[in-house]
Amino acid sequence: MTTRVITLKELAAGLDLSITTVSRALAGHEQIALKTRERVARAARQAGYVPNTAARTLVSGRSGFVGLVLPIRGPNLVDSFLGEFVTGLGEGLVSHGADLILATAAFGHSELSVLRHVVESGRADGVVVTRIAEVDERLAYLRDRGFPFVAHGRLLHSDFGYNWLDTDGAHAFGEAFDMLYDLGHRHFGLVTISEPMTFRHLRQDGLAAAMARRGDPSVRLDVVTAPRFDHEARVQAVNRMLQRSDRPTAIVALFDELALTVMEEAARAGLSVPRDLSVIGFDNIAASAYAPPGLTTFDASIRQCAREIADMLLTIIADKPAAPLTRLIRSTLVARASHGPAPKTKS
Amino acid sequence: MTTRVITLKELAAGLDLSITTVSRALAGHEQIALKTRERVARAARQAGYVPNTAARTLVSGRSGFVGLVLPIRGPNLVDSFLGEFVTGLGEGLVSHGADLILATAAFGHSELSVLRHVVESGRADGVVVTRIAEVDERLAYLRDRGFPFVAHGRLLHSDFGYNWLDTDGAHAFGEAFDMLYDLGHRHFGLVTISEPMTFRHLRQDGLAAAMARRGDPSVRLDVVTAPRFDHEARVQAVNRMLQRSDRPTAIVALFDELALTVMEEAARAGLSVPRDLSVIGFDNIAASAYAPPGLTTFDASIRQCAREIADMLLTIIADKPAAPLTRLIRSTLVARASHGPAPKTKS
């Protein structure tokens, strides 16, 4: 069979109209007679005409694509939100007729160079940048280029405005502290990561701020740091905290994967969660519901965020608003069974 | 700052060469003097020249993209492999300089129409089709169009050759049966889905075949069917099997999500896994490792499969092989703690 793809020229020839008229008719220009527009629309539908993206992009300068750079982090590491994030983006984009380009940065290769390629090849009209680092060359590049983008996450301090959407990790960690404090906990542990991502500060600062608000000198916070992608090292770091003679009664982990490690190691050490130890995470990944006794965490609603990011980006592309668009999203507590009253036995 | 993107014309002007020469030099044509090629390469690198994708696609007919249609299944449903699958595809594509286009099919909209749009707009040089249905109009369409594609999964019977890669579910389910039989189980349950996907047959047939090979008349198999995306109905279906006076001693679920439901409901019914009931799944999703007591399952290595699919598709696009490419991948047993010897107490 192998029917060939039809072009505007062929469609126009069949209708005895010029390419111009057909193009305008399909675009719905008022200047084309309604009768003609209908006739063209019918013929196009009947012929299954689909405009060629490359040609359209070339002349209009708009590709109808939004780009996302996907870094390969290692042979067995998959970004745990990727599916949700991509689904949300797709959902947000499709309602405006846009699609997503996923440009992969091979393992060990610079994410920035892939980003530049996406931007400068004209493949995309805008990009989404995730996982903001303390010093993030991607944002600087995009700003310099004046290219539309939305960041998922924030810089800590920035000398320029940019569009971002972030989950309010500071608020969540404050809420976690307050809840645990009210349950009688006074000795806290924080498991954080060594990678220079901004969210580790935002969350830790939120915890510290809530602590400061209480002004209770008996409150104590121990912090332990693990590299993000090294499971071995993570287990060691967690055990460094768990095996101490005076271990915290409540551990807050920067995100669920760390919290799950805490729960696993706690179980291995014969500790009962939440009787001996309360654990709270962040993100609400799927496994958190299953890991016994059920991890208390905060739902970051990645999909919904991604959807909003898509909306923001499309607005920016279309309207070029003067002021940056920013959204701070509250994450909601998912109270499962990994937190409880502080154990009595401690001094 | 906002430096503009440089074009071939500008690059050529700066070098005092024609566009043609510069284009050929960058493409590495032998006919261009080596000295010129080097000079051009240096200037291009220095100027940060990136060829415009649209222009290149328009004239060459190759976009350098591979398409994947992402169906939105519902407000809270995310394809659990999507992240892994997309990562694998990206990994496979990037090594050949290709990228991925994710075209979303909005909730309730036809996946086929999105696929047609991707194909006929010339956005992609080939597509990946997942989740093959018993009667799959997408494959028929792609065959008719003669468009390069690779299916993840297979048709049951097909009157035409096509490229596919599939995990050998039949083998895995046979292996599951054999293992359970050797542990003394004689009464089996299968939890399957009502949606018309081919893999449900392949897996069930694999189980049935292994059963037949034993030729043991005392073996019994009960099958229960649940709709794929309706959690409520799934729970009911599982309980229909669990609450029977003579329930199976071993339940095989079509995939992990179903198996996890089985384990949850078993726990709720006061059954101990694996003492009272063995459960085996398929896929090895992240949660399976955490759900107590740890789900025994088969690792489908989605990421690796996706990577091979990308390789296959790029080969097909480049070489147009006469015979279809097909790969059947063995999944490996991940023996956790949800299976064990058959309980003695039964008649």
Place this chain on the structure above:
DNA sequence: ATAGCAATTTAAAACGTTTGCAATTTTGCG
């Protein structure tokens, strides 16, 4: 010096669309 040939470079067309401007047709009105 020059014909002949290889090595190197270039002009121009093409890909399929959008769009500024001009041309044509239709309509309204005296």
Place this chain on the structure above:
DNA sequence: CGCAAAATTGCAAACGTTTTAAATTGCTAT
């Protein structure tokens, strides 16, 4: 019926690249 204005349609350029076919340059041998 004639003319201006409005409505409708079309011509041709442009987008940035690849590629065919042709032109130019440099070299070798006479």
